[in-house]
Structures are given as structure tokens and as C-alpha cells.
Amino acid sequence: MGVAYLFQVGDKIFYPMHGAGVIKAFEDREIQGKVQKYCILEIPLNNMDIMIPMKKLESSGVRKLLDKATMKEIMDEFRQSESNEILPWKERYKTNMEKIKSGDMQDTADVVRDLMNQSKEKVLNSSEKQMLNHAKDFLVSELTLGAGLSESQANELLQISS
Template sequence: MFQIGENIIYPMQGAGTIKAVEEKEISGQKQLYYVIEMAISNMQITIPKDKILSSNIRPVTDIVELNHIIQVFQHEQSEEVLPWKQRYTLNTTKVKTGSMQDCAEVVRDLSRLKKEKALNTSEKEMLDHAQKFLRSELKLIKGITEDQLNIFS
């Protein structure tokens, strides 16, 4: 599915690059594994090739989809204000999907909330993580402008 050298997005981890496909023998069974080098954490992750689809790893978003996400980010209403525990659970679920759209919504909603009142420590960390996740992908999108790159900051 993915090729060596291809950039991917791994939910909760951000952008990475397929560095190799290796065959390993575990418990007497040979299996192919993707070796992925993660950009944010500078670590390597190894995933069985037959588990790659269930891991929600996906290709980098293209510029057309990014333009749609920017429109939603700038013009859609934020989620209704929920109690912070419910909001945190909802935002955690969104970030775990690995979807750039969901992650952008978390950044949008927490950034808007931050302008109204101070975020608690958990939500500050969530906002920081979601922004890092977005930036790691934005840097890889072909044709992105400097203005588009800075929208989610």
C-alpha cells in the first residue's frame, strides 16, 4: 500500500516517513513490517504490513482537501461549550482519528475558547499536541503557501 520514502500520517503521532519494509520472524512466523520514522518524536515505529489499514495510517492530505479544511476552520461555528471533561473526551477522540479535519476542529475550538477564558492544563496540552500534529502534516503538503501554513498557529 505505501512505498519506501512515502510520507504518511499516523494518528496521535503526526507525520512520518516509510523508511523500509522488513521481513521479521516472530514465533516461527515470517511477516512483513513497515518501518516508519516519525518526524515529531524522532522515533521509529514498526507495524505489520497486514495491520496497516486497521492502524488508520493515511497518506498526507492534498492541497485541495487542505483548502476545504481551512474554510471549515475559519468559518464554521465551534462546538457548543461543554463541561471541560466532556470537551476533553470529545477532543481526545477527534485527535485519535488522525483526521486533519478533526484535528483542525480541536485547534479551532480550543483556540477560540482560550480567547474567552484560560484553558486548564489538560486542554493547554491538548491544544499544543493538536497544533504540533497539524504542523507536522502541513510541512509535507505540496503547494502549500506560507499563509496557509500559519493559519492553524
């Protein structure tokens, strides 16, 4: 049944729109009279546990955390590249939201970099400020859990030099 059986209790994972976490358990639960197997995720960023039905685990976008070498490559590119997209606000917001929802660390890093660069040019509107903060939180959560960095070290990596 797909990637669901590639996961084990204790695996470090990333859940799009929630951040990095750990698989806490696999349990059978009865909900609305039906017994289903669930994957229980512990997400430290929001201090919550999430139950996902095993049959929806793959489609939920849950993935194992990237290895340290891949994270380093992404963060090196993050610090060295510049955004080249100049889109109208609505299109930019939609594109950025799709990137964040994908759960892909590279896409999320691109959103953070682009919005941080844009904020140097002009003040971000409240929706984009909120998006930037959430995307940063997701990156920090993956860097702290996956690369073993402290929160302050992860935040330092996200500073773009002017």
C-alpha cells in the same frame, strides 16, 4: 490484504497520535520467534521510526497525506468557522481526544480551533493545553510535509483572528 498494499516506500503518510511521516521501508523482522513483515515509518515530529506489523497497518489508522487542495479547504474552513459546542469539560475532553485519535485532519483542525477559541474565553486547564499543543503539532506536521510549507507558515495558518 486491505489498504496495506496501497502503500509504497517513500509515501507520505499520517499516523494518528504521532503526526505526518514517510514510509521508509518494508522489512521482515523476527520478534519473539515469529517472522513478520513490518512497515517502517519515519516520523520527523518526534524524530523517531515506528515499526507497524503489516497485518495491523490498516487498523492503526495510517493514511496517505491529503492532497494540497483538500488541505487548503480544511484550513479555509478552519479560519472561517466558529465552534458551536458547549460541553462540560469531561465530555469535551473525551470528544476532542476521539477526534484527534481518528487521525482525520478536519477533526484535528476542529479541536485546535475550538480549544483556541475557548482559551480566549477562559484559561484552559493543563490537560486541554497539552491537547491543544499536540493537535497543533499534528496539523503543522501534515501541512509541512504534505503542502510543502515551512513550520512558521503552517503555524501562521493556525492563527485565528480575534
